[in-house]
Amino acid sequence: xxxxxxxxxxxxxxxxxxxxxxxxxxxxxxxxxxxxxxxxxxxxxxxxxxxxxxxxxxxxxxxxxxxxxxxxxxxxxxxxxxxxxxxxxxxxxxxxxxxxxxxxxxxxxxxxxxxxxxxxxxxxxxxxxxxxxxxxxxxxxxxxxxxxxxxxxxxxxxxxxxxxxxxxxxxxxxxxxxxxxxxxxxxxxxxxxxxxxxxxxxxxxxxxxxxxxxxxxxxxxxxxxxxxxxxxxxxxxxxxxxxxxxxxxxxxxxxxxxxxxxxxxxxxxxxxxxxxxxxxxxxxxxxxxxxxxxxxxxxxxxxxxxxxxxxxxxxxxxxxxxxxxxxxxxxxxxxxxxxxxxxxxxxxxxxxxxxxxxxxxxxxxxxxxxxxxxxxxxxxxxxxxxxxxxxxxxxxxxxxxxxxxxxxxxxxxxxxxxxxxxxxxxxxxxxxxxxxxxxxxxxxxxxxxxxxxxxxxxxxxxxxxxxxxxxxxxxxxxxxxxxxxxxxxxxxxxxxxxxxxxx
Amino acid sequence: xxxxxxxxxxxxxxxxxxxxxxxxxxxxxxxxxxxxxxxxxxxxxxxxxxxxxxxxxxxxxxxxxxxxxxxxxxxxxxxxxxxxxxxxxxxxxxxxxxxxxxxxxxxxxxxxxxxxxxxxxxxxxxxxxxxxxxxxxxxxxxxxxxxxxxxx
Numbered sequence: 033x034x035x036x037x038x039x040x041x042x043x044x045x046x047x048x049x050x051x052x053x054x055x056x057x058x059x060x061x062x063x064x065x066x067x068x069x070x071x072x073x074x075x076x077x078x079x080x081x082x083x084x085x086x087x088x089x090x091x092x093x094x095x096x097x098x099x100x101x102x103x104x105x106x107x108x109x110x111x112x113x114x115x116x117x118x119x120x121x122x123x124x125x126x127x128x129x130x131x132x133x134x135x136x137x138x139x140x141x142x143x144x145x146x147x148x149x150x151x152x153x154x155x156x157x158x159x160x161x162x163x164x165x166x167x168x169x170x171x172x173x174x175x176x177x178x179x180x181x182x183x184x185x186x187x188x189x190x191x192x193x194x195x196x197x198x199x200x201x202x203x204x205x206x207x208x209x210x211x212x213x214x215x216x217x218x219x220x221x222x223x224x225x226x227x228x229x230x231x232x233x234x235x236x237x238x239x240x241x242x243x244x245x246x247x248x249x250x251x252x253x254x255x256x257x258x259x260x261x262x263x264x265x266x267x268x269x270x271x272x273x274x275x276x277x278x279x280x281x282x283x284x285x286x287x288x289x290x291x292x293x294x295x296x297x298x299x300x301x302x303x304x305x306x307x308x309x310x311x312x313x314x315x316x317x318x319x320x321x322x323x324x325x326x327x328x329x330x331x332x333x334x335x336x337x338x339x340x341x342x343x344x345x346x347x348x349x350x351x352x353x354x355x356x357x358x359x360x361x362x363x364x365x366x367x368x369x370x371x372x373x374x375x376x377x378x379x380x381x382x383x384x385x386x387x388x389x390x391x392x393x394x395x396x397x398x399x400x401x402x403x404x405x406x407x408x409x410x411x412x413x414x415x416x417x418x419x420x421x422x423x424x425x426x427x428x429x430x431x432x433x434x435x436x437x438x439x440x441x442x443x444x445x446x447x448x449x450x451x452x453x454x455x456x457x458x459x460x461x462x463x464x465x466x467x468x469x470x471x472x473x474x475x476x477x478x479x480x481x482x483x484x485x486x487x488x489x490x491x492x493x494x495x496x497x498x499x500x501x502x503x504x505x506x507x508x509x510x511x512x513x514x515x516x517x518x519x520x521x522x523x524x525x526x527x528x529x530x531x532x533x534x535x
Numbered sequence: 536x537x538x539x540x541x542x543x544x545x546x547x548x549x550x551x552x553x554x555x556x557x558x559x560x561x562x563x564x565x566x567x568x569x570x571x572x573x574x575x576x577x578x579x580x581x582x583x584x585x586x587x588x589x590x591x592x593x594x595x596x597x598x599x600x601x602x603x604x605x606x607x608x609x610x611x612x613x614x615x616x617x618x619x620x621x622x623x624x625x626x627x628x629x630x631x632x633x634x635x636x637x638x639x640x641x642x643x644x645x646x647x648x649x650x651x652x653x654x655x656x657x658x659x660x661x662x663x664x665x666x667x668x669x670x671x672x673x674x675x676x677x678x679x680x681x682x683x684x685x686x687x
Contacts, residue, residue: 085674198588202547205582209554212578216571219563223571224554254616254647255609420649424640425662427620432632432666436676444624448617455613459605460539478574490568 034383038160041387045395050093054392057097058399059407064098065105065121066411067422072102074245076362078429080238080369081436088370089388093396095366096389099359100396103339104148104404108411111140111331121338123306127323127330134326135268141408142270143280143328144335149401151288151336155343156393158292159350163379163390167351170376175483176495178352180504182477185298185354187508189466189473196461197519203462207470208477210235217475218482230442237365239434239447240471244464245358246430247451250423252458270408272328280332283313287333291340296347298354298469305344309337343393349374350386354473358465361472369437540593547586554579615646631681632671636663 044050064075075098083091103121110125111132124144131140173181186204213224214234225231272280287309294305313333314320323330345356346363353375355361367374372382379386404411434447454464488494495501554575561572619642627635640659649655670676 081676082669082674084676198585198592202543202582202585202589205578205585209575209578209582212575216561216563218569219571221561221563221571223561223575224557251613251616254612255606418649420644420647421658423647424643424659427616427643428636428640428662428666431620431624431636432670432676432678435678436670436674439677441624441628448620452613452617456605460543481574482569485569 034164034387037383037387038390040384041389041391042395044089044384044388045093045391050090050388050392051395053090053093054097054395055399055403057094058101058396058403061098061101061103062105062108062400062404062407062411063101065102066108070102070249070422070426071245072099072106073241073358073362074249074426075102076359076366077238077241077245078426078433080362080366081433083366084369084436088367088372088385089392091366091370092363092385092389093392095363096392097396097399099363100152100339100342100393100400101403103342104145104152104335104400105411106338107144107148107331107335108141108408111144112137121306121334123310123334123337124331127326127328130324130326131328131331136326138268138270138408139272139276139328140326140331142405143272143276143331145401145404145408146272146277147280147284147287147332147335148339149397149404150284151291151338151340152342152397152400153394154285154288155292155295155340156390156397157343158296159343159346159393160390162296163347163351163386166347167376167379170352171380173376173500174498175480175487176498176501177504178480179477179484179495180498180501180508181298181352181354182473182480184504184508184511185348186470186473186477187511188297189469197515199460199462200466203457203464204466204470207467208474210240210467210471211474211478217479228442230440234475235471236437236443236446237471238362238369238437239443240450241362241365241468242430242434243447243450244454244468246426246433247447248454248458248464250426250430251451251455253419253423270405276328280328283329284332284336286316287313287336288340291337292344294337295341295344295356297344298348298352298356305341306334306338309340310334339397346389346393350378350389351376353476355469358468361468364472537593537596540589544586544590544593547582547589551579551583551586554582616643619643619646627679629682632678633663633667634681635679636666 045054061072061075064070065072076095079095079098083094086094106121107124107128110121111128114125114129114132128140128144131137186208189200189204211234213231215222215232222232290309290312291305294308310323310330310333313329314323317323317329341357345360348354348356349360349364353364353373355364364374367378372378372385430447431444434443435441437443454467457464457467484494485492495505558572558576558579561570561575563571619639623635623639623642626638630638637659640662641655644655644658667678671678
């Protein structure tokens with residue numbers, strides 16, 4: 033790691049403009065996360081077009097601030113009204129809301145903030161030290177290795193997505209099928225364009241993401257008889273005592289490492305991180321039966337777990353060009369829109385961008401910790417904002433966001449279509465993240481497959497000559513087999529008629 | 536959810552068959568022997584198998600009951616929002632972004648049940664103007680302008 037470049041990165045993000053932007057972004061991120069139904073992915077997807085007019089570093093200061101803030105902000109709604117602001121806060125609300133009912137909402141918010149900031153910081157440091165090393169190794173990767181990594185990422189994504197393996201697979205294949213629209217990377221022939229010049233370049237990523245994550249959510253909110261408003265619990269003392277902090281510190285530390293490690297595996301997001309961290313905290317606790325009754329460990333573990341994934345998820349995105357989760361998929365799109373290609377070459381050619389990104393992530397977590405503790409009481413109030421005001425604002429941002437990519441109304445229509453598809457998919461239990469990540473991984477897999485064949489002059493043995501490619505392909509097969517085994521086990525454990533797991 | 540799974544399974548079977556059939560048109564081939572039809576054809580096959588397994592699972596009673604259900608009322612509400620959106624998008628080319636979005640926000644707020652002229656007017660004007668100024672002048676995005684202004 034280049035310490036000089038890191039220092040330069042800090043100097044860049046501490047420039048008044050970037051620093052203020054980071055404060056604004058974290059505040060906005062917490063606000064977005066705290067509002068039920070608004071997710072970090074949605075906020076980042078809507079903000080990527082806004083970053084067009086910005087330089088690359090400020091753009092990422094903005095996106096990273098939103099990302100870190102929103103992941104923590106999700107816990108505010110979970111603790112105060114028992115509705116997770118973001119999916120990754122689902123585990124936090126079990127103990128968090130139980131604490132709120134005992135009159136300790138403030139302490140739960142304080143603990144969530146401390147755990148989130150500590151985990152975010154640890155994972156940001158993990159990212160800062162690990163990414164350059166991985167990028168250095170990845171420089172030696174050729175097309176077969178990238179093909180192997182893409183296959184592995186896809187298999188992990190399918191393994192952890194949703195309740196049904198079949199539905200996860202269907203969603204992923206749908207995403208992959210969408211990547212075949214447009215010009216074939218090998219021969220230049222157009223596929224599934226039906227004569228439309230708008231489709232020649234393929235499905236534009238950002239309108240698809242805006243459709244899947246913004247419109248889908250809006251449609252879900254709109255289809256209720258009354259647009260909901262919530263009543264938050266009262267917030268009391270925020271800071272936990274020194275004794276409580278000392279007791280919970282090992283849980284935070286362990287969960288942060290779990291989150292960081294899990295986040296670095298492509299396809300695993302905060303949702304998995306928080307549940308795995310909570311499970312581990314429960315398993316290693318002397319009194320596991322107390323979890324769920326409103327204890328600080330039950331808030332700290334999942335919060336550290338989900339914020340720990342933030343830095344981890346950035347590692348494969350920056351060093352390999354493979355998104356760690358849906359939010360980093362959006363950020364990858366953002367990097368590409370700024371003319372940069374994520375991957376190991378980024379660490380060779382654009383150190384002036386990479387190290388400020390590291391510094392921005394570290395800064396965002398520090399700001400989030402301070403802001404969360406100071407402003408928790410005020411954030412509790414914004415939960416009461418009427419959705420009748422929010423929905424139209426998000427709709428307008430979605431329209432302009434999808435239009436601004438290519439100044440095309442076709443893209444706005446595309447986003448709307450994806451919104452409708454996403455709405456039905458979500459209702460029928462099909463996960464959305466695999467579609468989006470497959471949209472990014474599909475071209476990586478196909479292009480590198482074609483390039484490999486070009487190198488080998490058509491011989492498929494090239495995929496068996498590289499140990500790294502073999503290892504990733506084996507891992508991909510193993511993770512799929514493991515997922516199948518788990519579903520079978522769940523089925524044997526006692527499927528109920530009409531409600532069993534699919535296999 | 537059984538009916539839904541059956542329907543989706545059949546839909547996927549249909550779409551994957553269509554996809555497979557359409558790949559027959561992709562006739563070019565690189566010197567590696569890997570043509571533009573290979574990847575989509577492979578995906579069509581996998582998708583078809585998955586659609587079939589969804590149908591088989593549904594028929595065998597192996598499906599997950601989802602907690603949420605689509606209602607006719609919900610679909611109607613989404614339909615209205617979509618119709619307003621499409622109408623505004625079409626008119627945006629003549630009205631321009633600013634005017635169209637003011638009307639759009641006002642209409643959506645009214646449909647969602649927001650009452651009070653002042654609140655709706657202030658919100659629709661404020662949001663539209665804010666978004667317009669940011670995208671038009673800070674991000675320099677060429678937004679559609681009102682065509683009637685060119686006559687003035």
